[in-house]
Amino acid sequence: MMPPAKGERLPEAILGPFGAADVGRYADVSGDTNPIHVDAAAARTAGLAGPVVQGMLVMAHMVRIAEAWRSDAVIMTARALFVRPIGMDERLIVEGRVVQSGEVPTAWQCTLRITARNEAGAVAAIVEAQAAAVGPDAAAEGHDGAIPRYR
């Protein structure tokens, strides 16, 4: 596959709305027991209108979307900003693009900026991630990224 070009866009994806079952399930598998995600009274005590979706649940999905973009790449580094609380009724539109791309002696690397907005256009989360190329054979067998290491 060709290296990604600066400006290339990831396919748009829709996340959510995450219901109480989704949030409860993630709380269970992640061990995130913060009551603001599952308890309305606790959420109000924290000044929120109601329980909110875990930022890490949204980040995990956003990184998964980035990983699905190219079968010959692995995400090694990412930073997420949880811009505002995400309510249970919000549907998020996830868009991403390549903001930097470059080739190194054996492969390529690029930086992705991925944004999740609600249907009103308000940004909920931003992820900036670095993807590094692995060979197609390595990608097929689930490469751990140990060989390509870029900064």
Place this chain on the structure above:
Amino acid sequence: MTDSLAREIGRFSARVDRADVARFSAAVGYGPEPRSPVPPTYPLRLLANSPAADHLRDLATTEGGAPVHVSQSFDYARRLRIDEEFEGRVFSRLDGEGARRQAILVLELLDTDGRTVGRFESRFVFVRAPGK
């Protein structure tokens, strides 16, 4: 850890469990089959059974508000695989004052040979309802 102001709050050993990864993977949209390397945010799940969990609860009390996660990063030297054993080291520091006050928790993962596998930084603010 490069930040000399941070305090180590504990260490733990863990193994990447196949069934646990399968549950996590399914909950974040990867499908029912466990993935290897595991989803990149999976290691943060291991913090739930580490000294970090009690530490964050203690901070919520001393800081007087519910912790709200405002940013998260990960940086891998290589991705984690199912059945791999590793050591986790958790560091903490508080930064800023007033509304800018943040707790910063850092998880470092090392393999059984002591090599760094990855570093994860979580930032929290502490919030409470107006007037409380």
